[in-house]
Amino acid sequence: METHDFFLTLFLILILARVLGELFARFGIPSVLGELFAGVLLGSSVLGIVEPNEVINILAEIGIILLLFEVGLETDFDRLKAAGNKSLIVAILGVILPFTFGVSIAYYLFELAFDISLFIGGTLTATSIGITLRVLRDIHMEKTNIAQIVIGAAVIDDIIGIILLVFIYDYSIAKEVSFDHTLSVTGMVIGFLVLAPILAKALSYIIHQFHSKHLVSGYMPTIIISLILLFSYLSHLVGAPAILGSFATGVALSRRFFLPFGAFLSTNEVLLNEVKTNMTPIIQMFTPIFFVMVGLSLDLRVIDFSSSTFWIMSISFIFIAFITKFMGAFVIFQKSIRNNAIIGVSMIPRGEVGLIFAEMGRINGVLPNDIYAMLIFVIIVTTVIPPFILKKYFKVECV
Numbered sequence: 001m002e003t004h005d006f007f008l009t010l011f012l013i014l015i016l017a018r019v020l021g022e023l024f025a026r027f028g029i030p031s032v033l034g035e036l037f038a039g040v041l042l043g044s045s046v047l048g049i050v051e052p053n054e055v056i057n058i059l060a061e062i063g064i065i066l067l068l069f070e071v072g073l074e075t076d077f078d079r080l081k082a083a084g085n086k087s088l089i090v091a092i093l094g095v096i097l098p099f100t101f102g103v104s105i106a107y108y109l110f111e112l113a114f115d116i117s118l119f120i121g122g123t124l125t126a127t128s129i130g131i132t133l134r135v136l137r138d139i140h141m142e143k144t145n146i147a148q149i150v151i152g153a154a155v156i157d158d159i160i161g162i163i164l165l166v167f168i169y170d171y172s173i174a175k176e177v178s179f180d181h182t183l184s185v186t187g188m189v190i191g192f193l194v195l196a197p198i199l200a201k202a203l204s205y206i207i208h209q210f211h212s213k214h215l216v217s218g219y220m221p222t223i224i225i226s227l228i229l230l231f232s233y234l235s236h237l238v239g240a241p242a243i244l245g246s247f248a249t250g251v252a253l254s255r256r257f258f259l260p261f262g263a264f265l266s267t268n269e270v271l272l273n274e275v276k277t278n279m280t281p282i283i284q285m286f287t288p289i290f291f292v293m294v295g296l297s298l299d300l301r302v303i304d305f306s307s308s309t310f311w312i313m314s315i316s317f318i319f320i321a322f323i324t325k326f327m328g329a330f331v332i333f334q335k336s337i338r339n340n341a342i343i344g345v346s347m348i349p350r351g352e353v354g355l356i357f358a359e360m361g362r363i364n365g366v367l368p369n370d371i372y373a374m375l376i377f378v379i380i381v382t383t384v385i386p387p388f389i390l391k392k393y394f395k396v397e398c399v
Contacts, residue, residue: 032291045301089328103120103121150347153347303376310370350379
């Protein structure tokens with residue numbers, strides 16, 4: 001892509017995301033859906049004037065990293081730790097139930113090949129933390145205990161997702177499971193979980209010590225953005241598998257590092273306010289690119305809406321996708337059924353994580369076009385409907 005063409009592409013993405021996000025919000029629709037629709041409109045589904053490429057992918061990845069950094073700033077770390085067991089239960093059940101039911105229905109009911117069934121089950125386990133967090137912020141629930149459970153569960157969900165995707169990939173390509181490969185990825189993730197809070201606390205302390213002594217303006221955003229780039233690079237050095245691309249990179253180090261990092265920074269009110277003042281405009285510019293990118297990746301043209309088989313399979317897997325994530329939230333004890341329902345609905349959106357599973361299956365020749373199209377439709381429905389439910393029925397702030 002020529003430089004001037006990229007400038008036009010970026011202009012269209014930013015302007016349309018802002019206009020449609022604002023328009024949707026004025027009609028009481030979650031603004032994130034406006035940004036997703038901007039991607040659908042610009043992409044191959046409708047106008048076909050913008051195609052996903054490596055540069056947009058990088059900007060989108062920065063967008064989700066910055067969103068999670070901002071979440072870290074707003075996170076009550078004590079609440080997040082207190083929600084640990086509940087988050088773990090919600091995450092594990094939110095993987096086991098969709099995967100088990102998804103694979104079983106695909107293999108036994110629809111008589112699909114076992115490797116195809118594995119990719120379908122894997123896609124249904126996904127949870128898009130970015131979409132849910134945007135909606136929770138819109139309805140002013142990002143600081144509640146419910147939000148902490150959802151954040152923790154979505155983080156754990158992504159970690160399990162890395163290991164599951166390695167497992168499924170190895171089996172579908174070699175027809176056997178590489179335990180060495182799976183264990184190496186698991187070891188990398190566990191190592192990160194041990195080191196991330198330590199690194200986060202150390203770096204937040206260093207920033208705190210030097211933030212009042214700098215002489216040149218722009219110190220804070222420069223340091224924060226530099227750290228994002230550094231840790232994105234280091235994640236490759238620690239052995240993130242090439243087959244997982246930016247998904248493993250982001251989850252294993254870049255994205256999740258900034259959750260504890262932001263939480264530790266938030267312990268100092270003066271420093272926190274300075275960080276917010278400097279970073280908010282940058283976050284607000286980059287974050288919509290991520291959601292537009294999700295919309296760009298949804299190609300509606302591959303879907304054959306006239307096929308009865310398509311509708312039977314789609315409705316079956318949409319039902320599984322909703323009910324299994326929802327069920328997982330009702331195992332933990334909450335003050336009200338309403339709170340359990342909010343957690344359940346918050347875990348439903350598949351978004352970009354589901355697309356990664358489906359795309360991996362398509363690229364490697366495991367998923368035929370009709371199954372891939374069905375999965376894209378399931379991802380669209382499970383991404384678009386939950387924000388409506390959260391916005392419409394859960395406006396009252398819960399604890």
